[in-house]
Amino acid sequence: xxxxxxxxxxxxxxxxxxxxxxxCVSQIEVTPAGNILDFHIIFIDTGGFIFYPLSYMxxxxxxxxxxxxxxxxxxxxxxxxxxxxxxxxxxxxxxxRNAPATPVTILDLTGVPYMDSAGMGVVVNYHxxxxxxxxRLVAVGVSQRILELFKITRVDSVIRMAATVEEAETxx
Numbered sequence: 001x002x003x004x005x006x007x008x009x010x011x012x013x014x015x016x017x018x019x020x021x022x023x024c025v026s027q028i029e030v031t032p033a034g035n036i037l038d039f040h041i042i043f044i045d046t047g048g049f050i051f052y053p054l055s056y057m058x059x060x061x062x063x064x065x066x067x068x069x070x071x072x073x074x075x076x077x078x079x080x081x082x083x084x085x086x087x088x089x090x091x092x093x094x095x096x097r098n099a100p101a102t103p104v105t106i107l108d109l110t111g112v113p114y115m116d117s118a119g120m121g122v123v124v125n126y127h128x129x130x131x132x133x134x135x136r137l138v139a140v141g142v143s144q145r146i147l148e149l150f151k152i153t154r155v156d157s158v159i160r161m162a163a164t165v166e167e168a169e170t171x172x
């Protein structure tokens with residue numbers, strides 16, 4: 001989907017886009033506080049309308065957290081699968097706070113399709129936590145979507161990244 005035009009009002013965010021070759025308008029209705037009320041697409045040429053109630057949108061899902069020892073001594077790998085959002089970060093935060101200090105922690109984000117600002121805050125806080133304990137954090141498997149978030153916030157200049165766990169273990 002290519003964004004051709006972006007309009008914003010107090011309660012409606014509208015993107016004029018193309019769905020393949022069909023021009024359409026994607027609209028997201030929001031509250032003044034920024035909470036999404038509903039989302040729908042209007043196909044301009046056909047007059048078709050698709051309504052996506054908030055409950056059907058893939059906003060959140062469970063976050064699976066696996067912790068394992070790396071092949072290099074003193075390396076721990078934390079593998080995440082699922083969205084990293086405010087709704088599901090609390091178990092991850094608790095595990096990270098209570099984890100023993102290690103020289104290298106590899107945070108595998110391969111299974112994370114997206115993260116919000118709360119999720120990014122957890123990653124940045126854990127990076128600082130590792131540094132304060134004499135260790136370092138390496139993020140791997142960062143999707144293009146998350147990489148853009150890291151670039152916009154300049155987190156990419158703070159947290160070391162690698163393409164794969166294997167690469168992170170050799171570089172770290």
